[in-house]
Structures are given as C-alpha cells and as structure tokens.
Amino acid sequence: DAKTTQPPSMDCAEGRAANLPCNHSTISGNEYVYWYRQIHSQGPQYIIHGLKNNETNEMASLIITEDRKSSTLILPHATLRDTAVYYCIVRVWGSSGDKLTFGTGTRLAVRP
Amino acid sequence: DAGITQSPRYKITETGRQVTLMCHQTWSHSYMFWYRQDLGHGLRLIYYSAAADITDKGEVPDGYVVSRSKTENFPLTLESATRSQTSVYFCASRATGTSGYNEQFFGPGTRLTVL
Numbered sequence: 001d002a003k004t005t006q007p008p009s010m011d012c013a014e015g016r017a018a019n020l021p022c023n024h025s026t027i028s029g030n031e032y033v034y035w036y037r038q039i040h041s042q043g044p045q046y047i048i049h050g051l052k053n054n055e056t057n058e059m060a061s062l063i064i065t066e067d068r069k070s071s072t073l074i075l076p077h078a079t080l081r082d083t084a085v086y087y088c089i090v091r092v093w094g095s096s097g098d099k100l101t102f103g104t105g106t107r108l109a110v111r112p
Numbered sequence: 113d114a115g116i117t118q119s120p121r122y123k124i125t126e127t128g129r130q131v132t133l134m135c136h137q138t139w140s141h142s143y144m145f146w147y148r149q150d151l152g153h154g155l156r157l158i159y160y161s162a163a164a165d166i167t168d169k170g171e172v173p174d175g176y177v178v179s180r181s182k183t184e185n186f187p188l189t190l191e192s193a194t195r196s197q198t199s200v201y202f203c204a205s206r207a208t209g210t211s212g213y214n215e216q217f218f219g220p221g222t223r224l225t226v227l
Contacts (some may be wrong), residue, residue: 043202043218044155087154099145099170100216102154 018075021086025069037084044057118219135203144186148199170194
C-alpha cells in the first residue's frame with residue numbers, strides 16, 4: 001500500500017472551511033484514497049473516498065490532484081463537532097478484505 | 113439495539129490472565145475486524161474475518177486468538193495478557209458488495225488495562 005503523509009495538527013475557525021492535505025506520492029493506479037475521522041475516544045468514522053475524480057457527499061469534498069500524488073479533504077463549514085483526528089488512507093479497493101492501515105493522521109481543532 | 117457493540121467497555125486485568133473482548137453486530141456484515149490503538153498512534157489491525165469460520169491475521173496478531181462461529185459475533189481473546197497489550201481495542205464490520213465502497217463501521221471501543 002502507498003504511504004501517506006499528513007500534517008500532525010491543524011486548526012481552523014468555526015464556520016470556515018477546513019482543508020486537510022494528504023501526500024501519497026507513491027500511489028499506484030488502482031489505489032483509492034479514503035478518509036476516516038476519529039472523534040475523541042470514539043471509533044473511526046468513514047467520511048469519503050475517491051480514485052481520481054473529485055468527490056462530494058453530505059460530509060465533505062475530496063479533491064485529488066491530476067497526478068494523484070496528493071489530495072485535500074475539505075470540510076466546507078467546520079463546526080466544533082468536527083474537531084477530530086483525520087486519517088488519509090490509500091488502499092486497493094476490495095483487496096484482502098479491505099484491511100485499512102491507519103497512520104497517525106491530522107488532529108484538527110476547530111476554534112469557536 | 114442495531115449496530116455494532118463491544119463489551120466490556122472497560123476492563124482491568126492482571127498479567128497472565130485470560131481476557132475475552134466481545135464484539136457483536138446486527139447488520140449481518142460478512143467482514144469483521146479487530147484493531148488496537150495505543151496512545152499517540154493510529155489503529156493497527158490484529159485479526160479480521162471474511163465470514164463465519166474464516167479468519168486471518170492482520171499486522172499484530174501475536175498474543176491474540178479469534179473465533180467466528182456466528183456471523184454476528186467476533187470475540188477476541190488474550191490467552192495470557194501482558195502489559196504491552198494495554199490498549200484501546202476497536203471492532204469493526206463491513207458488508208460485502210460490488211455496488212460501491214462498503215465502509216467499515218466501528219464499535220465504541222474497549223479500554224483494556226493490564227497490570
């Protein structure tokens with residue numbers, strides 16, 4: 001699996017967009033980018049995934065660069081409840097039971 | 113209750129004792145997973161199961177045993193607990209399907225302390 005690099009921490013003001021970057025320069029053509037988040041003391045929660053096109057759902061948007069070597073998760077209007085650790089994971093979809101390898105992620109603090 | 117549950121939520125035990133952590137899901141998901149999370153680290157996969165009676169090792173399986181006699185249950189046993197197994201344990205499940213990505217749903221976690 002491709003290795004991912006994320007900043008250890010970020011912060012943003014409540015109501016503003018939070019843009020969380022992820023580098024995955026060794027990603028291969030059949031690997032997807034997944035984002036999960038973990039709110040304090042809870043189990044991780046799926047946010048979004050994508051292959052090469054930008055994706056949007058009710059929680060967030062995912063922007064993947066054309067060369068697929070990096071991506072950005074966008075929370076359009078961050079709230080205090082978005083304070084969490086965000087994990088960027090690169091994985092071949094459906095292989096080996098879809099085992100996920102979590103790094104240390106980015107700790108996002110949303111300020112009032 | 114619908115969803116995925118873990119029990120106990122908190123457990124304190126002593127070195128050398130056997131401990132079993134329970135995981136139960138009500139969705140009839142085929143896949144189930146056990147992860148551990150140590151302070152300041154991400155989650156690491158211990159074992160996973162693709163279906164009843166099918167299990168396989170993850171990244172850190174040593175010292176753990178799993179079984180899956182029923183689809184909805186996936187217990188994790190520490191046969192002889194060690195201090196290094198002090199951690200938060202998360203169970204997860206996901207459906208099998210080809211219509212889209214099937215996300216993993218995580219339980220609330222079990223905080224285990226081995227003295």
